[in-house]
Amino acid sequence: MKGFLLFIIGLFSVMSSYAKCGNNGLYVFPKEKNIKQNSIFILEGYADSQGVITKLNKEYPIYLQSGDKKVQLEVVETHKGQFELTQAILKPETELEAGLEYTLYIGGDEHIQNVLTRYNSSPITYKVLSEKDLTSPEVVGQPKVLRKEYIIAGCGPESFVEFSNPAKDDSELLVKTTVKSLNTGKKTTYYLQPTKDKIEVGFGMCSGAFRFNDGDNYEVEFFFMDSAGNIADTKVDKIRFTKPKVKHFGPPY
Structure with missing residues (x-):
């Protein structure tokens, strides 16, 4: 009986506090700001933002920009998780230039760029090092x-x-x-x-x-x-x- 009561209490806690989970979010890999010239990227969408992932480069172009230099990101894989997560693996269509700082942008809807910035604390920027990573783990x-x-x-x-x-x-x-x-x-x-x-x-x-x-x-x-x-x-x-x-x-x- 005690175990059953604990279960009911736990279940009530889950139901009453479920609203604490947000309804959107976009997260980016790599997390480090300094990257190699041949880096790949991952964009992950949470909850309502999963729709952004499935429409990348269809409704929502995704790219890196440094001044007037723009590098489109190609979607090479997408994977849907089993609980409110979807991700896209992205690869630059052209090589990133060493020494430049690029900012990640998602076009098509200003709100999406705001979500990307909010959930990563600031605009996503990367400084490209003058080297490539050719060594496997x-x-x-x-x-x-x-x-x-x-x-x-x-x-x-x-x-x-x-x-x-x-x-x-x-x-x-x-x-x-x-x-x-x-x-x-x-x-x-x-x-x-x-x-x-x-x-x-x-x-x-x-x-x-x-x-x-x-x-x-x-x-x-x-x-x-x-x-x-x-x-x-x-x-x-x-x-x-x-x-x-x-x-x-x-x-x-």
Whole structure:
């Protein structure tokens, strides 16, 4: 009975505070301001802003500009997450010039540019270094499951499986992650950014790439890439895991 009451209290907390999650947001990779001449970019849309991602270079041109020099960004991949996230992988159509500072723009709707600026604290600018990154990430060992978590708190539940990150690189890393349900065969692919030496696969209170709604048993596959698009030569094994179970209720935010 006590456990049931805790569940009801947690559920009420989720419902009453759900409005704390925003209804839009645009986020950009790389996060660092200094980039190499062959850098790639990722634009991620949250909630209502997912529609921007699917219409890039159709209704909403996306480009970098430095003075009168304009470089169009080509959409080379798009991926839809399972909970309020969609991303586009972008590549400059022409090489970026060393020494210039470029600002990222999205045309077609002034409101979208304002959202981009607001959620990244200021206009997105990059200083291009006079070098290219031609070295792939180094992968030593295999990723392993470190822990699992399912918490009901704040705007809603959050659930993730934390894996060790065996990849190293001088630039920011990306992990192309594919999760397959062993119950239904459904696959979802999304680029994740590791947090130091860890890769979190799952979802937060308001959004996330993976939700674990297709049964209890899953398999994940990782490919490691740096911010210039160089893919690690070393392949790692697929890992099977079970989805996290409810462990405890956290305090509301």
